[in-house]
Amino acid sequence: MTLASLTQSRLLTTAIPGPRSIALHAEREKQVTSGFGVALPIFIDRAEGAILEDVDGNRIIDFASGIAVTSVGASNPKVQAHVSEQLARFTHTCFMVTEYDSFTAVCRWLNEHTPGDFEKRTALFSTGAEAIENAVKVARSATGRQRVLVFDDAYHGRSLLTMAMTAKENPYKLNFGPFPAEVIRAPFAAPLRWPTGAHNATADALAALERILEENGPETFAAMVVEPIQGEGGFIVPSPGFLPGLRDIATKYGIVLVLDEIQAGMGRTGALFASNDENIAGDITVTAKALAGGLPLSAITGRIELMNAVHAGGLGGTYAGNPLACAAALGVFEAFEDGSLIENALRIETTARGILEPLRSTTGIVADVRGRGAMLAVEFADAGTLVPRADLAKAIADLCHRSGLLVLVCGTFSNVLRLLPPLVIDQDLLEDGLILLRDVISQVSEAVDIEQLETVAT
Known part of the structure; x- marks a missing residue:
């Protein structure tokens, strides 16, 4: 009909x-x-x-x-067409059991389009929180370190680890603790409410971050996870220079920079990814939400040496990269082509x-x-x-x-x-x-x- x-x-x-x-x-x-x-x-x-x-x-x-x-x-008609065609063929096999090319095609597009002039690999999952957790797993596996650095006003999900990474208590964390340890929080360069004025936000926040790393040992941090524009925290655009400063600090200490583009990515900010506006690239970029136009799909895309550091079987999930969701993502990619x-x-x-x-x-x-x-x-x-x-x-x-x-x-x-x-x-x-x-x-x-x-x- x-x-x-x-x-x-x-x-x-x-x-x-x-x-x-x-x-x-x-x-x-x-x-x-x-x-x-x-x-x-x-x-x-x-x-x-x-x-x-x-x-x-x-x-x-x-x-x-x-x-x-x-x-x-x-x-969207492009999404509907791709999903309808896939629905007529099959709804699921589990990519860890038998393969299908739409999974590979989604990974190929993300490898080609996420920021970063380096060889990449991608893993697909179902939800944003699941992808964030897997980004941390990859960072820990690749670095041999444990700690995760996050920021004030951050939101990263509703699972136990991502709740620990999230700043807001009510409703996300209230009554759900205790949470995983080894999560350390640093100031985010939020211009409106910076105590010494917006013009000082970047320098002050980066200096505070350096102090936190020194106090805790920079060599203990596997990942630094940040939203290029904070979502649930209030759509906070960081002061100019803050994200490039994070990139420099992460590189300096060998910390994996994870850019949480779950809400800001896929064209939402007037660029394909919000980090395009800052001309930076994460070592790992996380996408979800708009990635598949309404079907549950998330992804982590990162440097080949990081993504391939995990042992075979260490990543996966029964519904990870479901074929209907992958088909929907291909429709989304087509919608962005012109x-x-x-x-x-x-x-x-x-x-x-x-x-x-x-x-x-x-x-x-x-x-x-x-x-x-x-x-x-x-x-x-x-x-x-x-x-x-x-x-x-x-x-x-x-x-x-x-x-x-x-x-x-x-x-x-x-x-x-x-x-x-x-x-x-x-x-x-x-x-x-x-x-x-x-x-x-x-x-x-x-x-x-x-x-x-x-x-x-x-």
Whole structure:
């Protein structure tokens, strides 16, 4: 059955959530653990482009992309075609049992396209956390060292090791310890809140890192793991020179530099990888999320001498590089071939900055508008003091949701709205969503001025 194209415009036929979503959510609560949260309790019937259509017929503008997963759209025809063809042939064999060429083809593309002018090898897995753990395994195997260095405000996953590597306590780490040892944290050069000013952030952070390495013994560190742009921490773009400084320090001490491109990679920032903007290469680059357009696939791609240091059978997984997911990734790669998605990411940034940046001066609640490409954020804090305002971020997100715009809250202090529209979003729909967001922020700012935030939020 061929479905008609989903109209790319916002439409509200009921309140959000509508009656059918409310009923389905009530059933969910009877059947699904309460340990799973939800940003917006609506049930989706169809998705196409940058529109989510729920079971009540509401069309919601998608500024989330499944947390940066459906960058090429939630029903991209190239992805669908590759997956449909593979589905007709077989769904699984396990690459460690019998092989299939799509696994090799995905590895070949990543070897050719991830930053770094050196010979590479790639391993495929299922989730981002799984890939991060395997990157650490490779680094430890290759170096014979144990320790892992990570950074303030980092997010690397929900497994025990990646929780230890993640900075934010609630909800990710709360009540789940103890965590693996040998994880050491260093400052991240975050410009907005650097104690001695943004102009000092890079030099101060790199100096602090050198002190931490000296105190703990640089020869004990297997890996230094960093997000080129931090995701859950608040879409924090590091100060200029910080990432090249990390590259130099890692090289100096023989530490494997692992770039976590799980959220920032695959065209999201207006370059194929966020590290392209800094003109650096990791010894290992980790990809996931948008890699397979909605199917579970992750990868680590690194120097041949590192990747081949692991003994045969030391890497793997039953579902690692599942053939349907590999087929989906080949569709994603095809979608990037003409360069239009990269151009779209840059167009999204230009449009968003034009609409949102004036809020820094016209309101007293917008502390920062930041990001690159289609990985953008608005941070809310009290003017002057920069005291984080999680209540404002929540109120604004709730109002956007009721008006048919899906946005996500993030940040160490839960005071940041992150904007992750699909790279295929058309200009009219993008502007509709951004203008709606701008107007909601202005409305909430006025309510704060007259102390009526609770009234506006309800």
